[in-house]
Amino acid sequence: MLEVGRLDDFPLWPVADVGPWLALSEALTAAEVGAAVARIAAYNHLDDRTVWPGDDPLTAVLPVVAADPEPGSLVVPGGLRLTDPATGARVDPGCCSGLEDWREWYEVPAGRSPDLGHDPDPWVERRPDGTVRVWADEEGSSWVDAHVDELMGLVNGVRADLAGFLRALRSWADDVVPAGADELVANLDRHLRVSEPGAPARP
Structure with a gap:
C-alpha cells in the first residue's frame, strides 16, 4: 500500500x-x-x-x-497491509514505514521482523506452531494470523503487484x-x- x-x-x-x-x-x-x-x-x-x-x-x-x-x-511511504477475511481484522503500515522495505517480509521465516513503522507500532510474532501473528499495535488490540508458508505466498503476490x-x-x-x-x-x-x-x- x-x-x-x-x-x-x-x-x-x-x-x-x-x-x-x-x-x-x-x-x-x-x-x-x-x-x-x-x-x-x-x-x-x-x-x-x-x-x-x-x-x-x-x-x-x-x-x-x-x-x-x-x-x-x-x-515510498507505506508498506504491506494484512487483512483477515474471517474476522475483518486489519493491520496497516505504521507511521514512517516505507514500501521500499517490502522484501524484509521474506526474513520472517528466519525469525526476524520487518520494520512496520511506529505509531501505532505494529509488530510481528513468530509462533511455535508455524503461525505468524502480525499485531496491529503495541497494545495488542487486534492481529492477523497466517501460516508462514501462506504469508510467503502473499509476499510473492506483493512482488507480482509491484511488477504490474x-x-x-x-x-x-x-x-x-x-x-x-x-x-x-x-x-x-x-x-x-x-x-x-x-x-x-x-x-
Missing part, C-alpha cells in the same frame, strides 16, 4: 482522489498512477510550504528520476513525461527492488 493522503489542487497532471491508501498494481487508472507519482515525488522533495516547480511535469518527477541509487535515498505497477507506470510515463520515462521506471524498480532476482533463502 502507498500512503497517499490528499493532493488538493495538484496542477501538473490528472490525479485521482484515492484517500489515504492506494494499492499499487497494474489495475490502476492513469489518474491513480499520477497520484502515486505525485505523492512519491512530494515525499522525497517537497514539504507543506513548498509549491510545485513551474508547469513542467518532468521537473516535478526529477526527485524520483534522479534519486541516488543508495538504499534508503528514495522513500511498474508496467502501469511505464504507460503513464510515456504519456506524461516521455523524456524521463526510462529513468523514472528504472529508478523506482531499483528502489522497490522488484526485478532484483530471487528472495532470501528459507532457513
Whole structure:
C-alpha cells in the first residue's frame, strides 16, 4: 500500500482522489498512477510550504528520476497491509514505514521482523506452531494470523503487484513525461527492488 493522503489542487497532471491508501498494481487508472507519482515525488522533495516547480511535469518527477541509487535515498511511504477475511481484522503500515522495505517480509521465516513503522507500532510474532501473528499495535488490540508458508505466498503476490505497477507506470510515463520515462521506471524498480532476482533463502 502507498500512503497517499490528499493532493488538493495538484496542477501538473490528472490525479485521482484515492484517500489515504492506494494499492499499487497494474489495475490502476492513469489518474491513480499520477497520484502515486505525485505523492512519491512530494515525499522525497517537497514539504507543506513548498509549491510545485513551474508547469513542467518532468521537473516535478526529477526527485524520483534522479534519486541516488543508495538504499534508503528514495522513500515510498507505506508498506504491506494484512487483512483477515474471517474476522475483518486489519493491520496497516505504521507511521514512517516505507514500501521500499517490502522484501524484509521474506526474513520472517528466519525469525526476524520487518520494520512496520511506529505509531501505532505494529509488530510481528513468530509462533511455535508455524503461525505468524502480525499485531496491529503495541497494545495488542487486534492481529492477523497466517501460516508462514501462506504469508510467503502473499509476499510473492506483493512482488507480482509491484511488477504490474511498474508496467502501469511505464504507460503513464510515456504519456506524461516521455523524456524521463526510462529513468523514472528504472529508478523506482531499483528502489522497490522488484526485478532484483530471487528472495532470501528459507532457513
